[in-house]
Amino acid sequence: MLTLHENQPSRQGSKSPYVELSFGITGESLPADHGYGLLAAISHLVPELHGIPGLSIETIMGIPDRQGKITLTERSRLRIRLSTDRVDLACLLAGKKLTIGNSDIWLHIPQILLLQPAARLRSRIVTIKGYQDPEPFLEAAQRQLEQLGIQGTLAIPLNAEGEPARKAIKIKKYSVVGFGLEIIDLTEEHSLQLQAIGLGGKRRMGCGIFVPFRRF
Known part of the structure; x- marks a missing residue:
């Protein structure tokens, strides 16, 4: 049932x-x-x-x-x-x-x-075609947020060395590079919108999917 x-x-x-x-x-x-x-x-x-x-x-x-x-x-x-x-x-x-x-x-x-609203969301990996370096990636992600009409503060989590943690997924013989992404200061409406729509590409393969921070 x-x-x-x-x-x-x-x-x-x-x-x-x-x-x-x-x-x-x-x-x-x-x-x-x-x-x-x-x-x-x-x-x-x-x-x-x-x-x-x-x-x-x-x-x-x-x-x-x-x-x-x-x-x-x-x-x-x-x-x-x-x-x-x-x-x-x-x-x-x-x-x-x-x-x-x-x-x-x-x-x-x-x-x-x-889906439940949360002011702080996190995605394990977000991929945006053509952006494999932290600063350009973050700027591209910000532009996508603005196009969706979502307001929030973006950040890439750091690895143990204190650097933006670059991640990758494999599709057949190819690797697609992305970054983890955190977004804070979201309204309830924008939080639900982002959880429903996601960000970047490859969402059928686990990328660009945002969850409340407590689930990690």
Whole structure:
């Protein structure tokens, strides 16, 4: 049975608000860089999902082994964001097996979660085509925010050496470079808008998806 978890009333104010489907997972491990493989596996099972405008698929969190894999835990989830009028398609994944690389995982029946506003959001990685250096990247991200009409203060988290942490995802034989990104001082309306729309590209592969800071 599908469950809708509503901690507080939705304030997204759109005709088709965005929700997040959270699938529990049975499995042992996954490749650490699995965004492309996850999208391919989902598209194989439900091809119609691939063409949905505004679809976002978060990569699955786990414990890294520093050797290219993550170990899944009871808290690992597959999270998919899409508009409420297309939830039925994503629900077709319930109970299915996904094969990603040499790993298999099984998806549970999802919870349907309303997006909740937070003044501080963070994305694990944002990619913007043509911007691979911190300062130009930050300026490009600011321009995208302004085009969306969203006001907030941007920052790239620093690594252990105190430098902007450059990140990358692999798509087939190619690597796409990006950065983690934090945004603070968001209004409730802008926070929900950014969580629904995201920033940059490759959102079907886990990039440009913003979550409240407490989830990291």
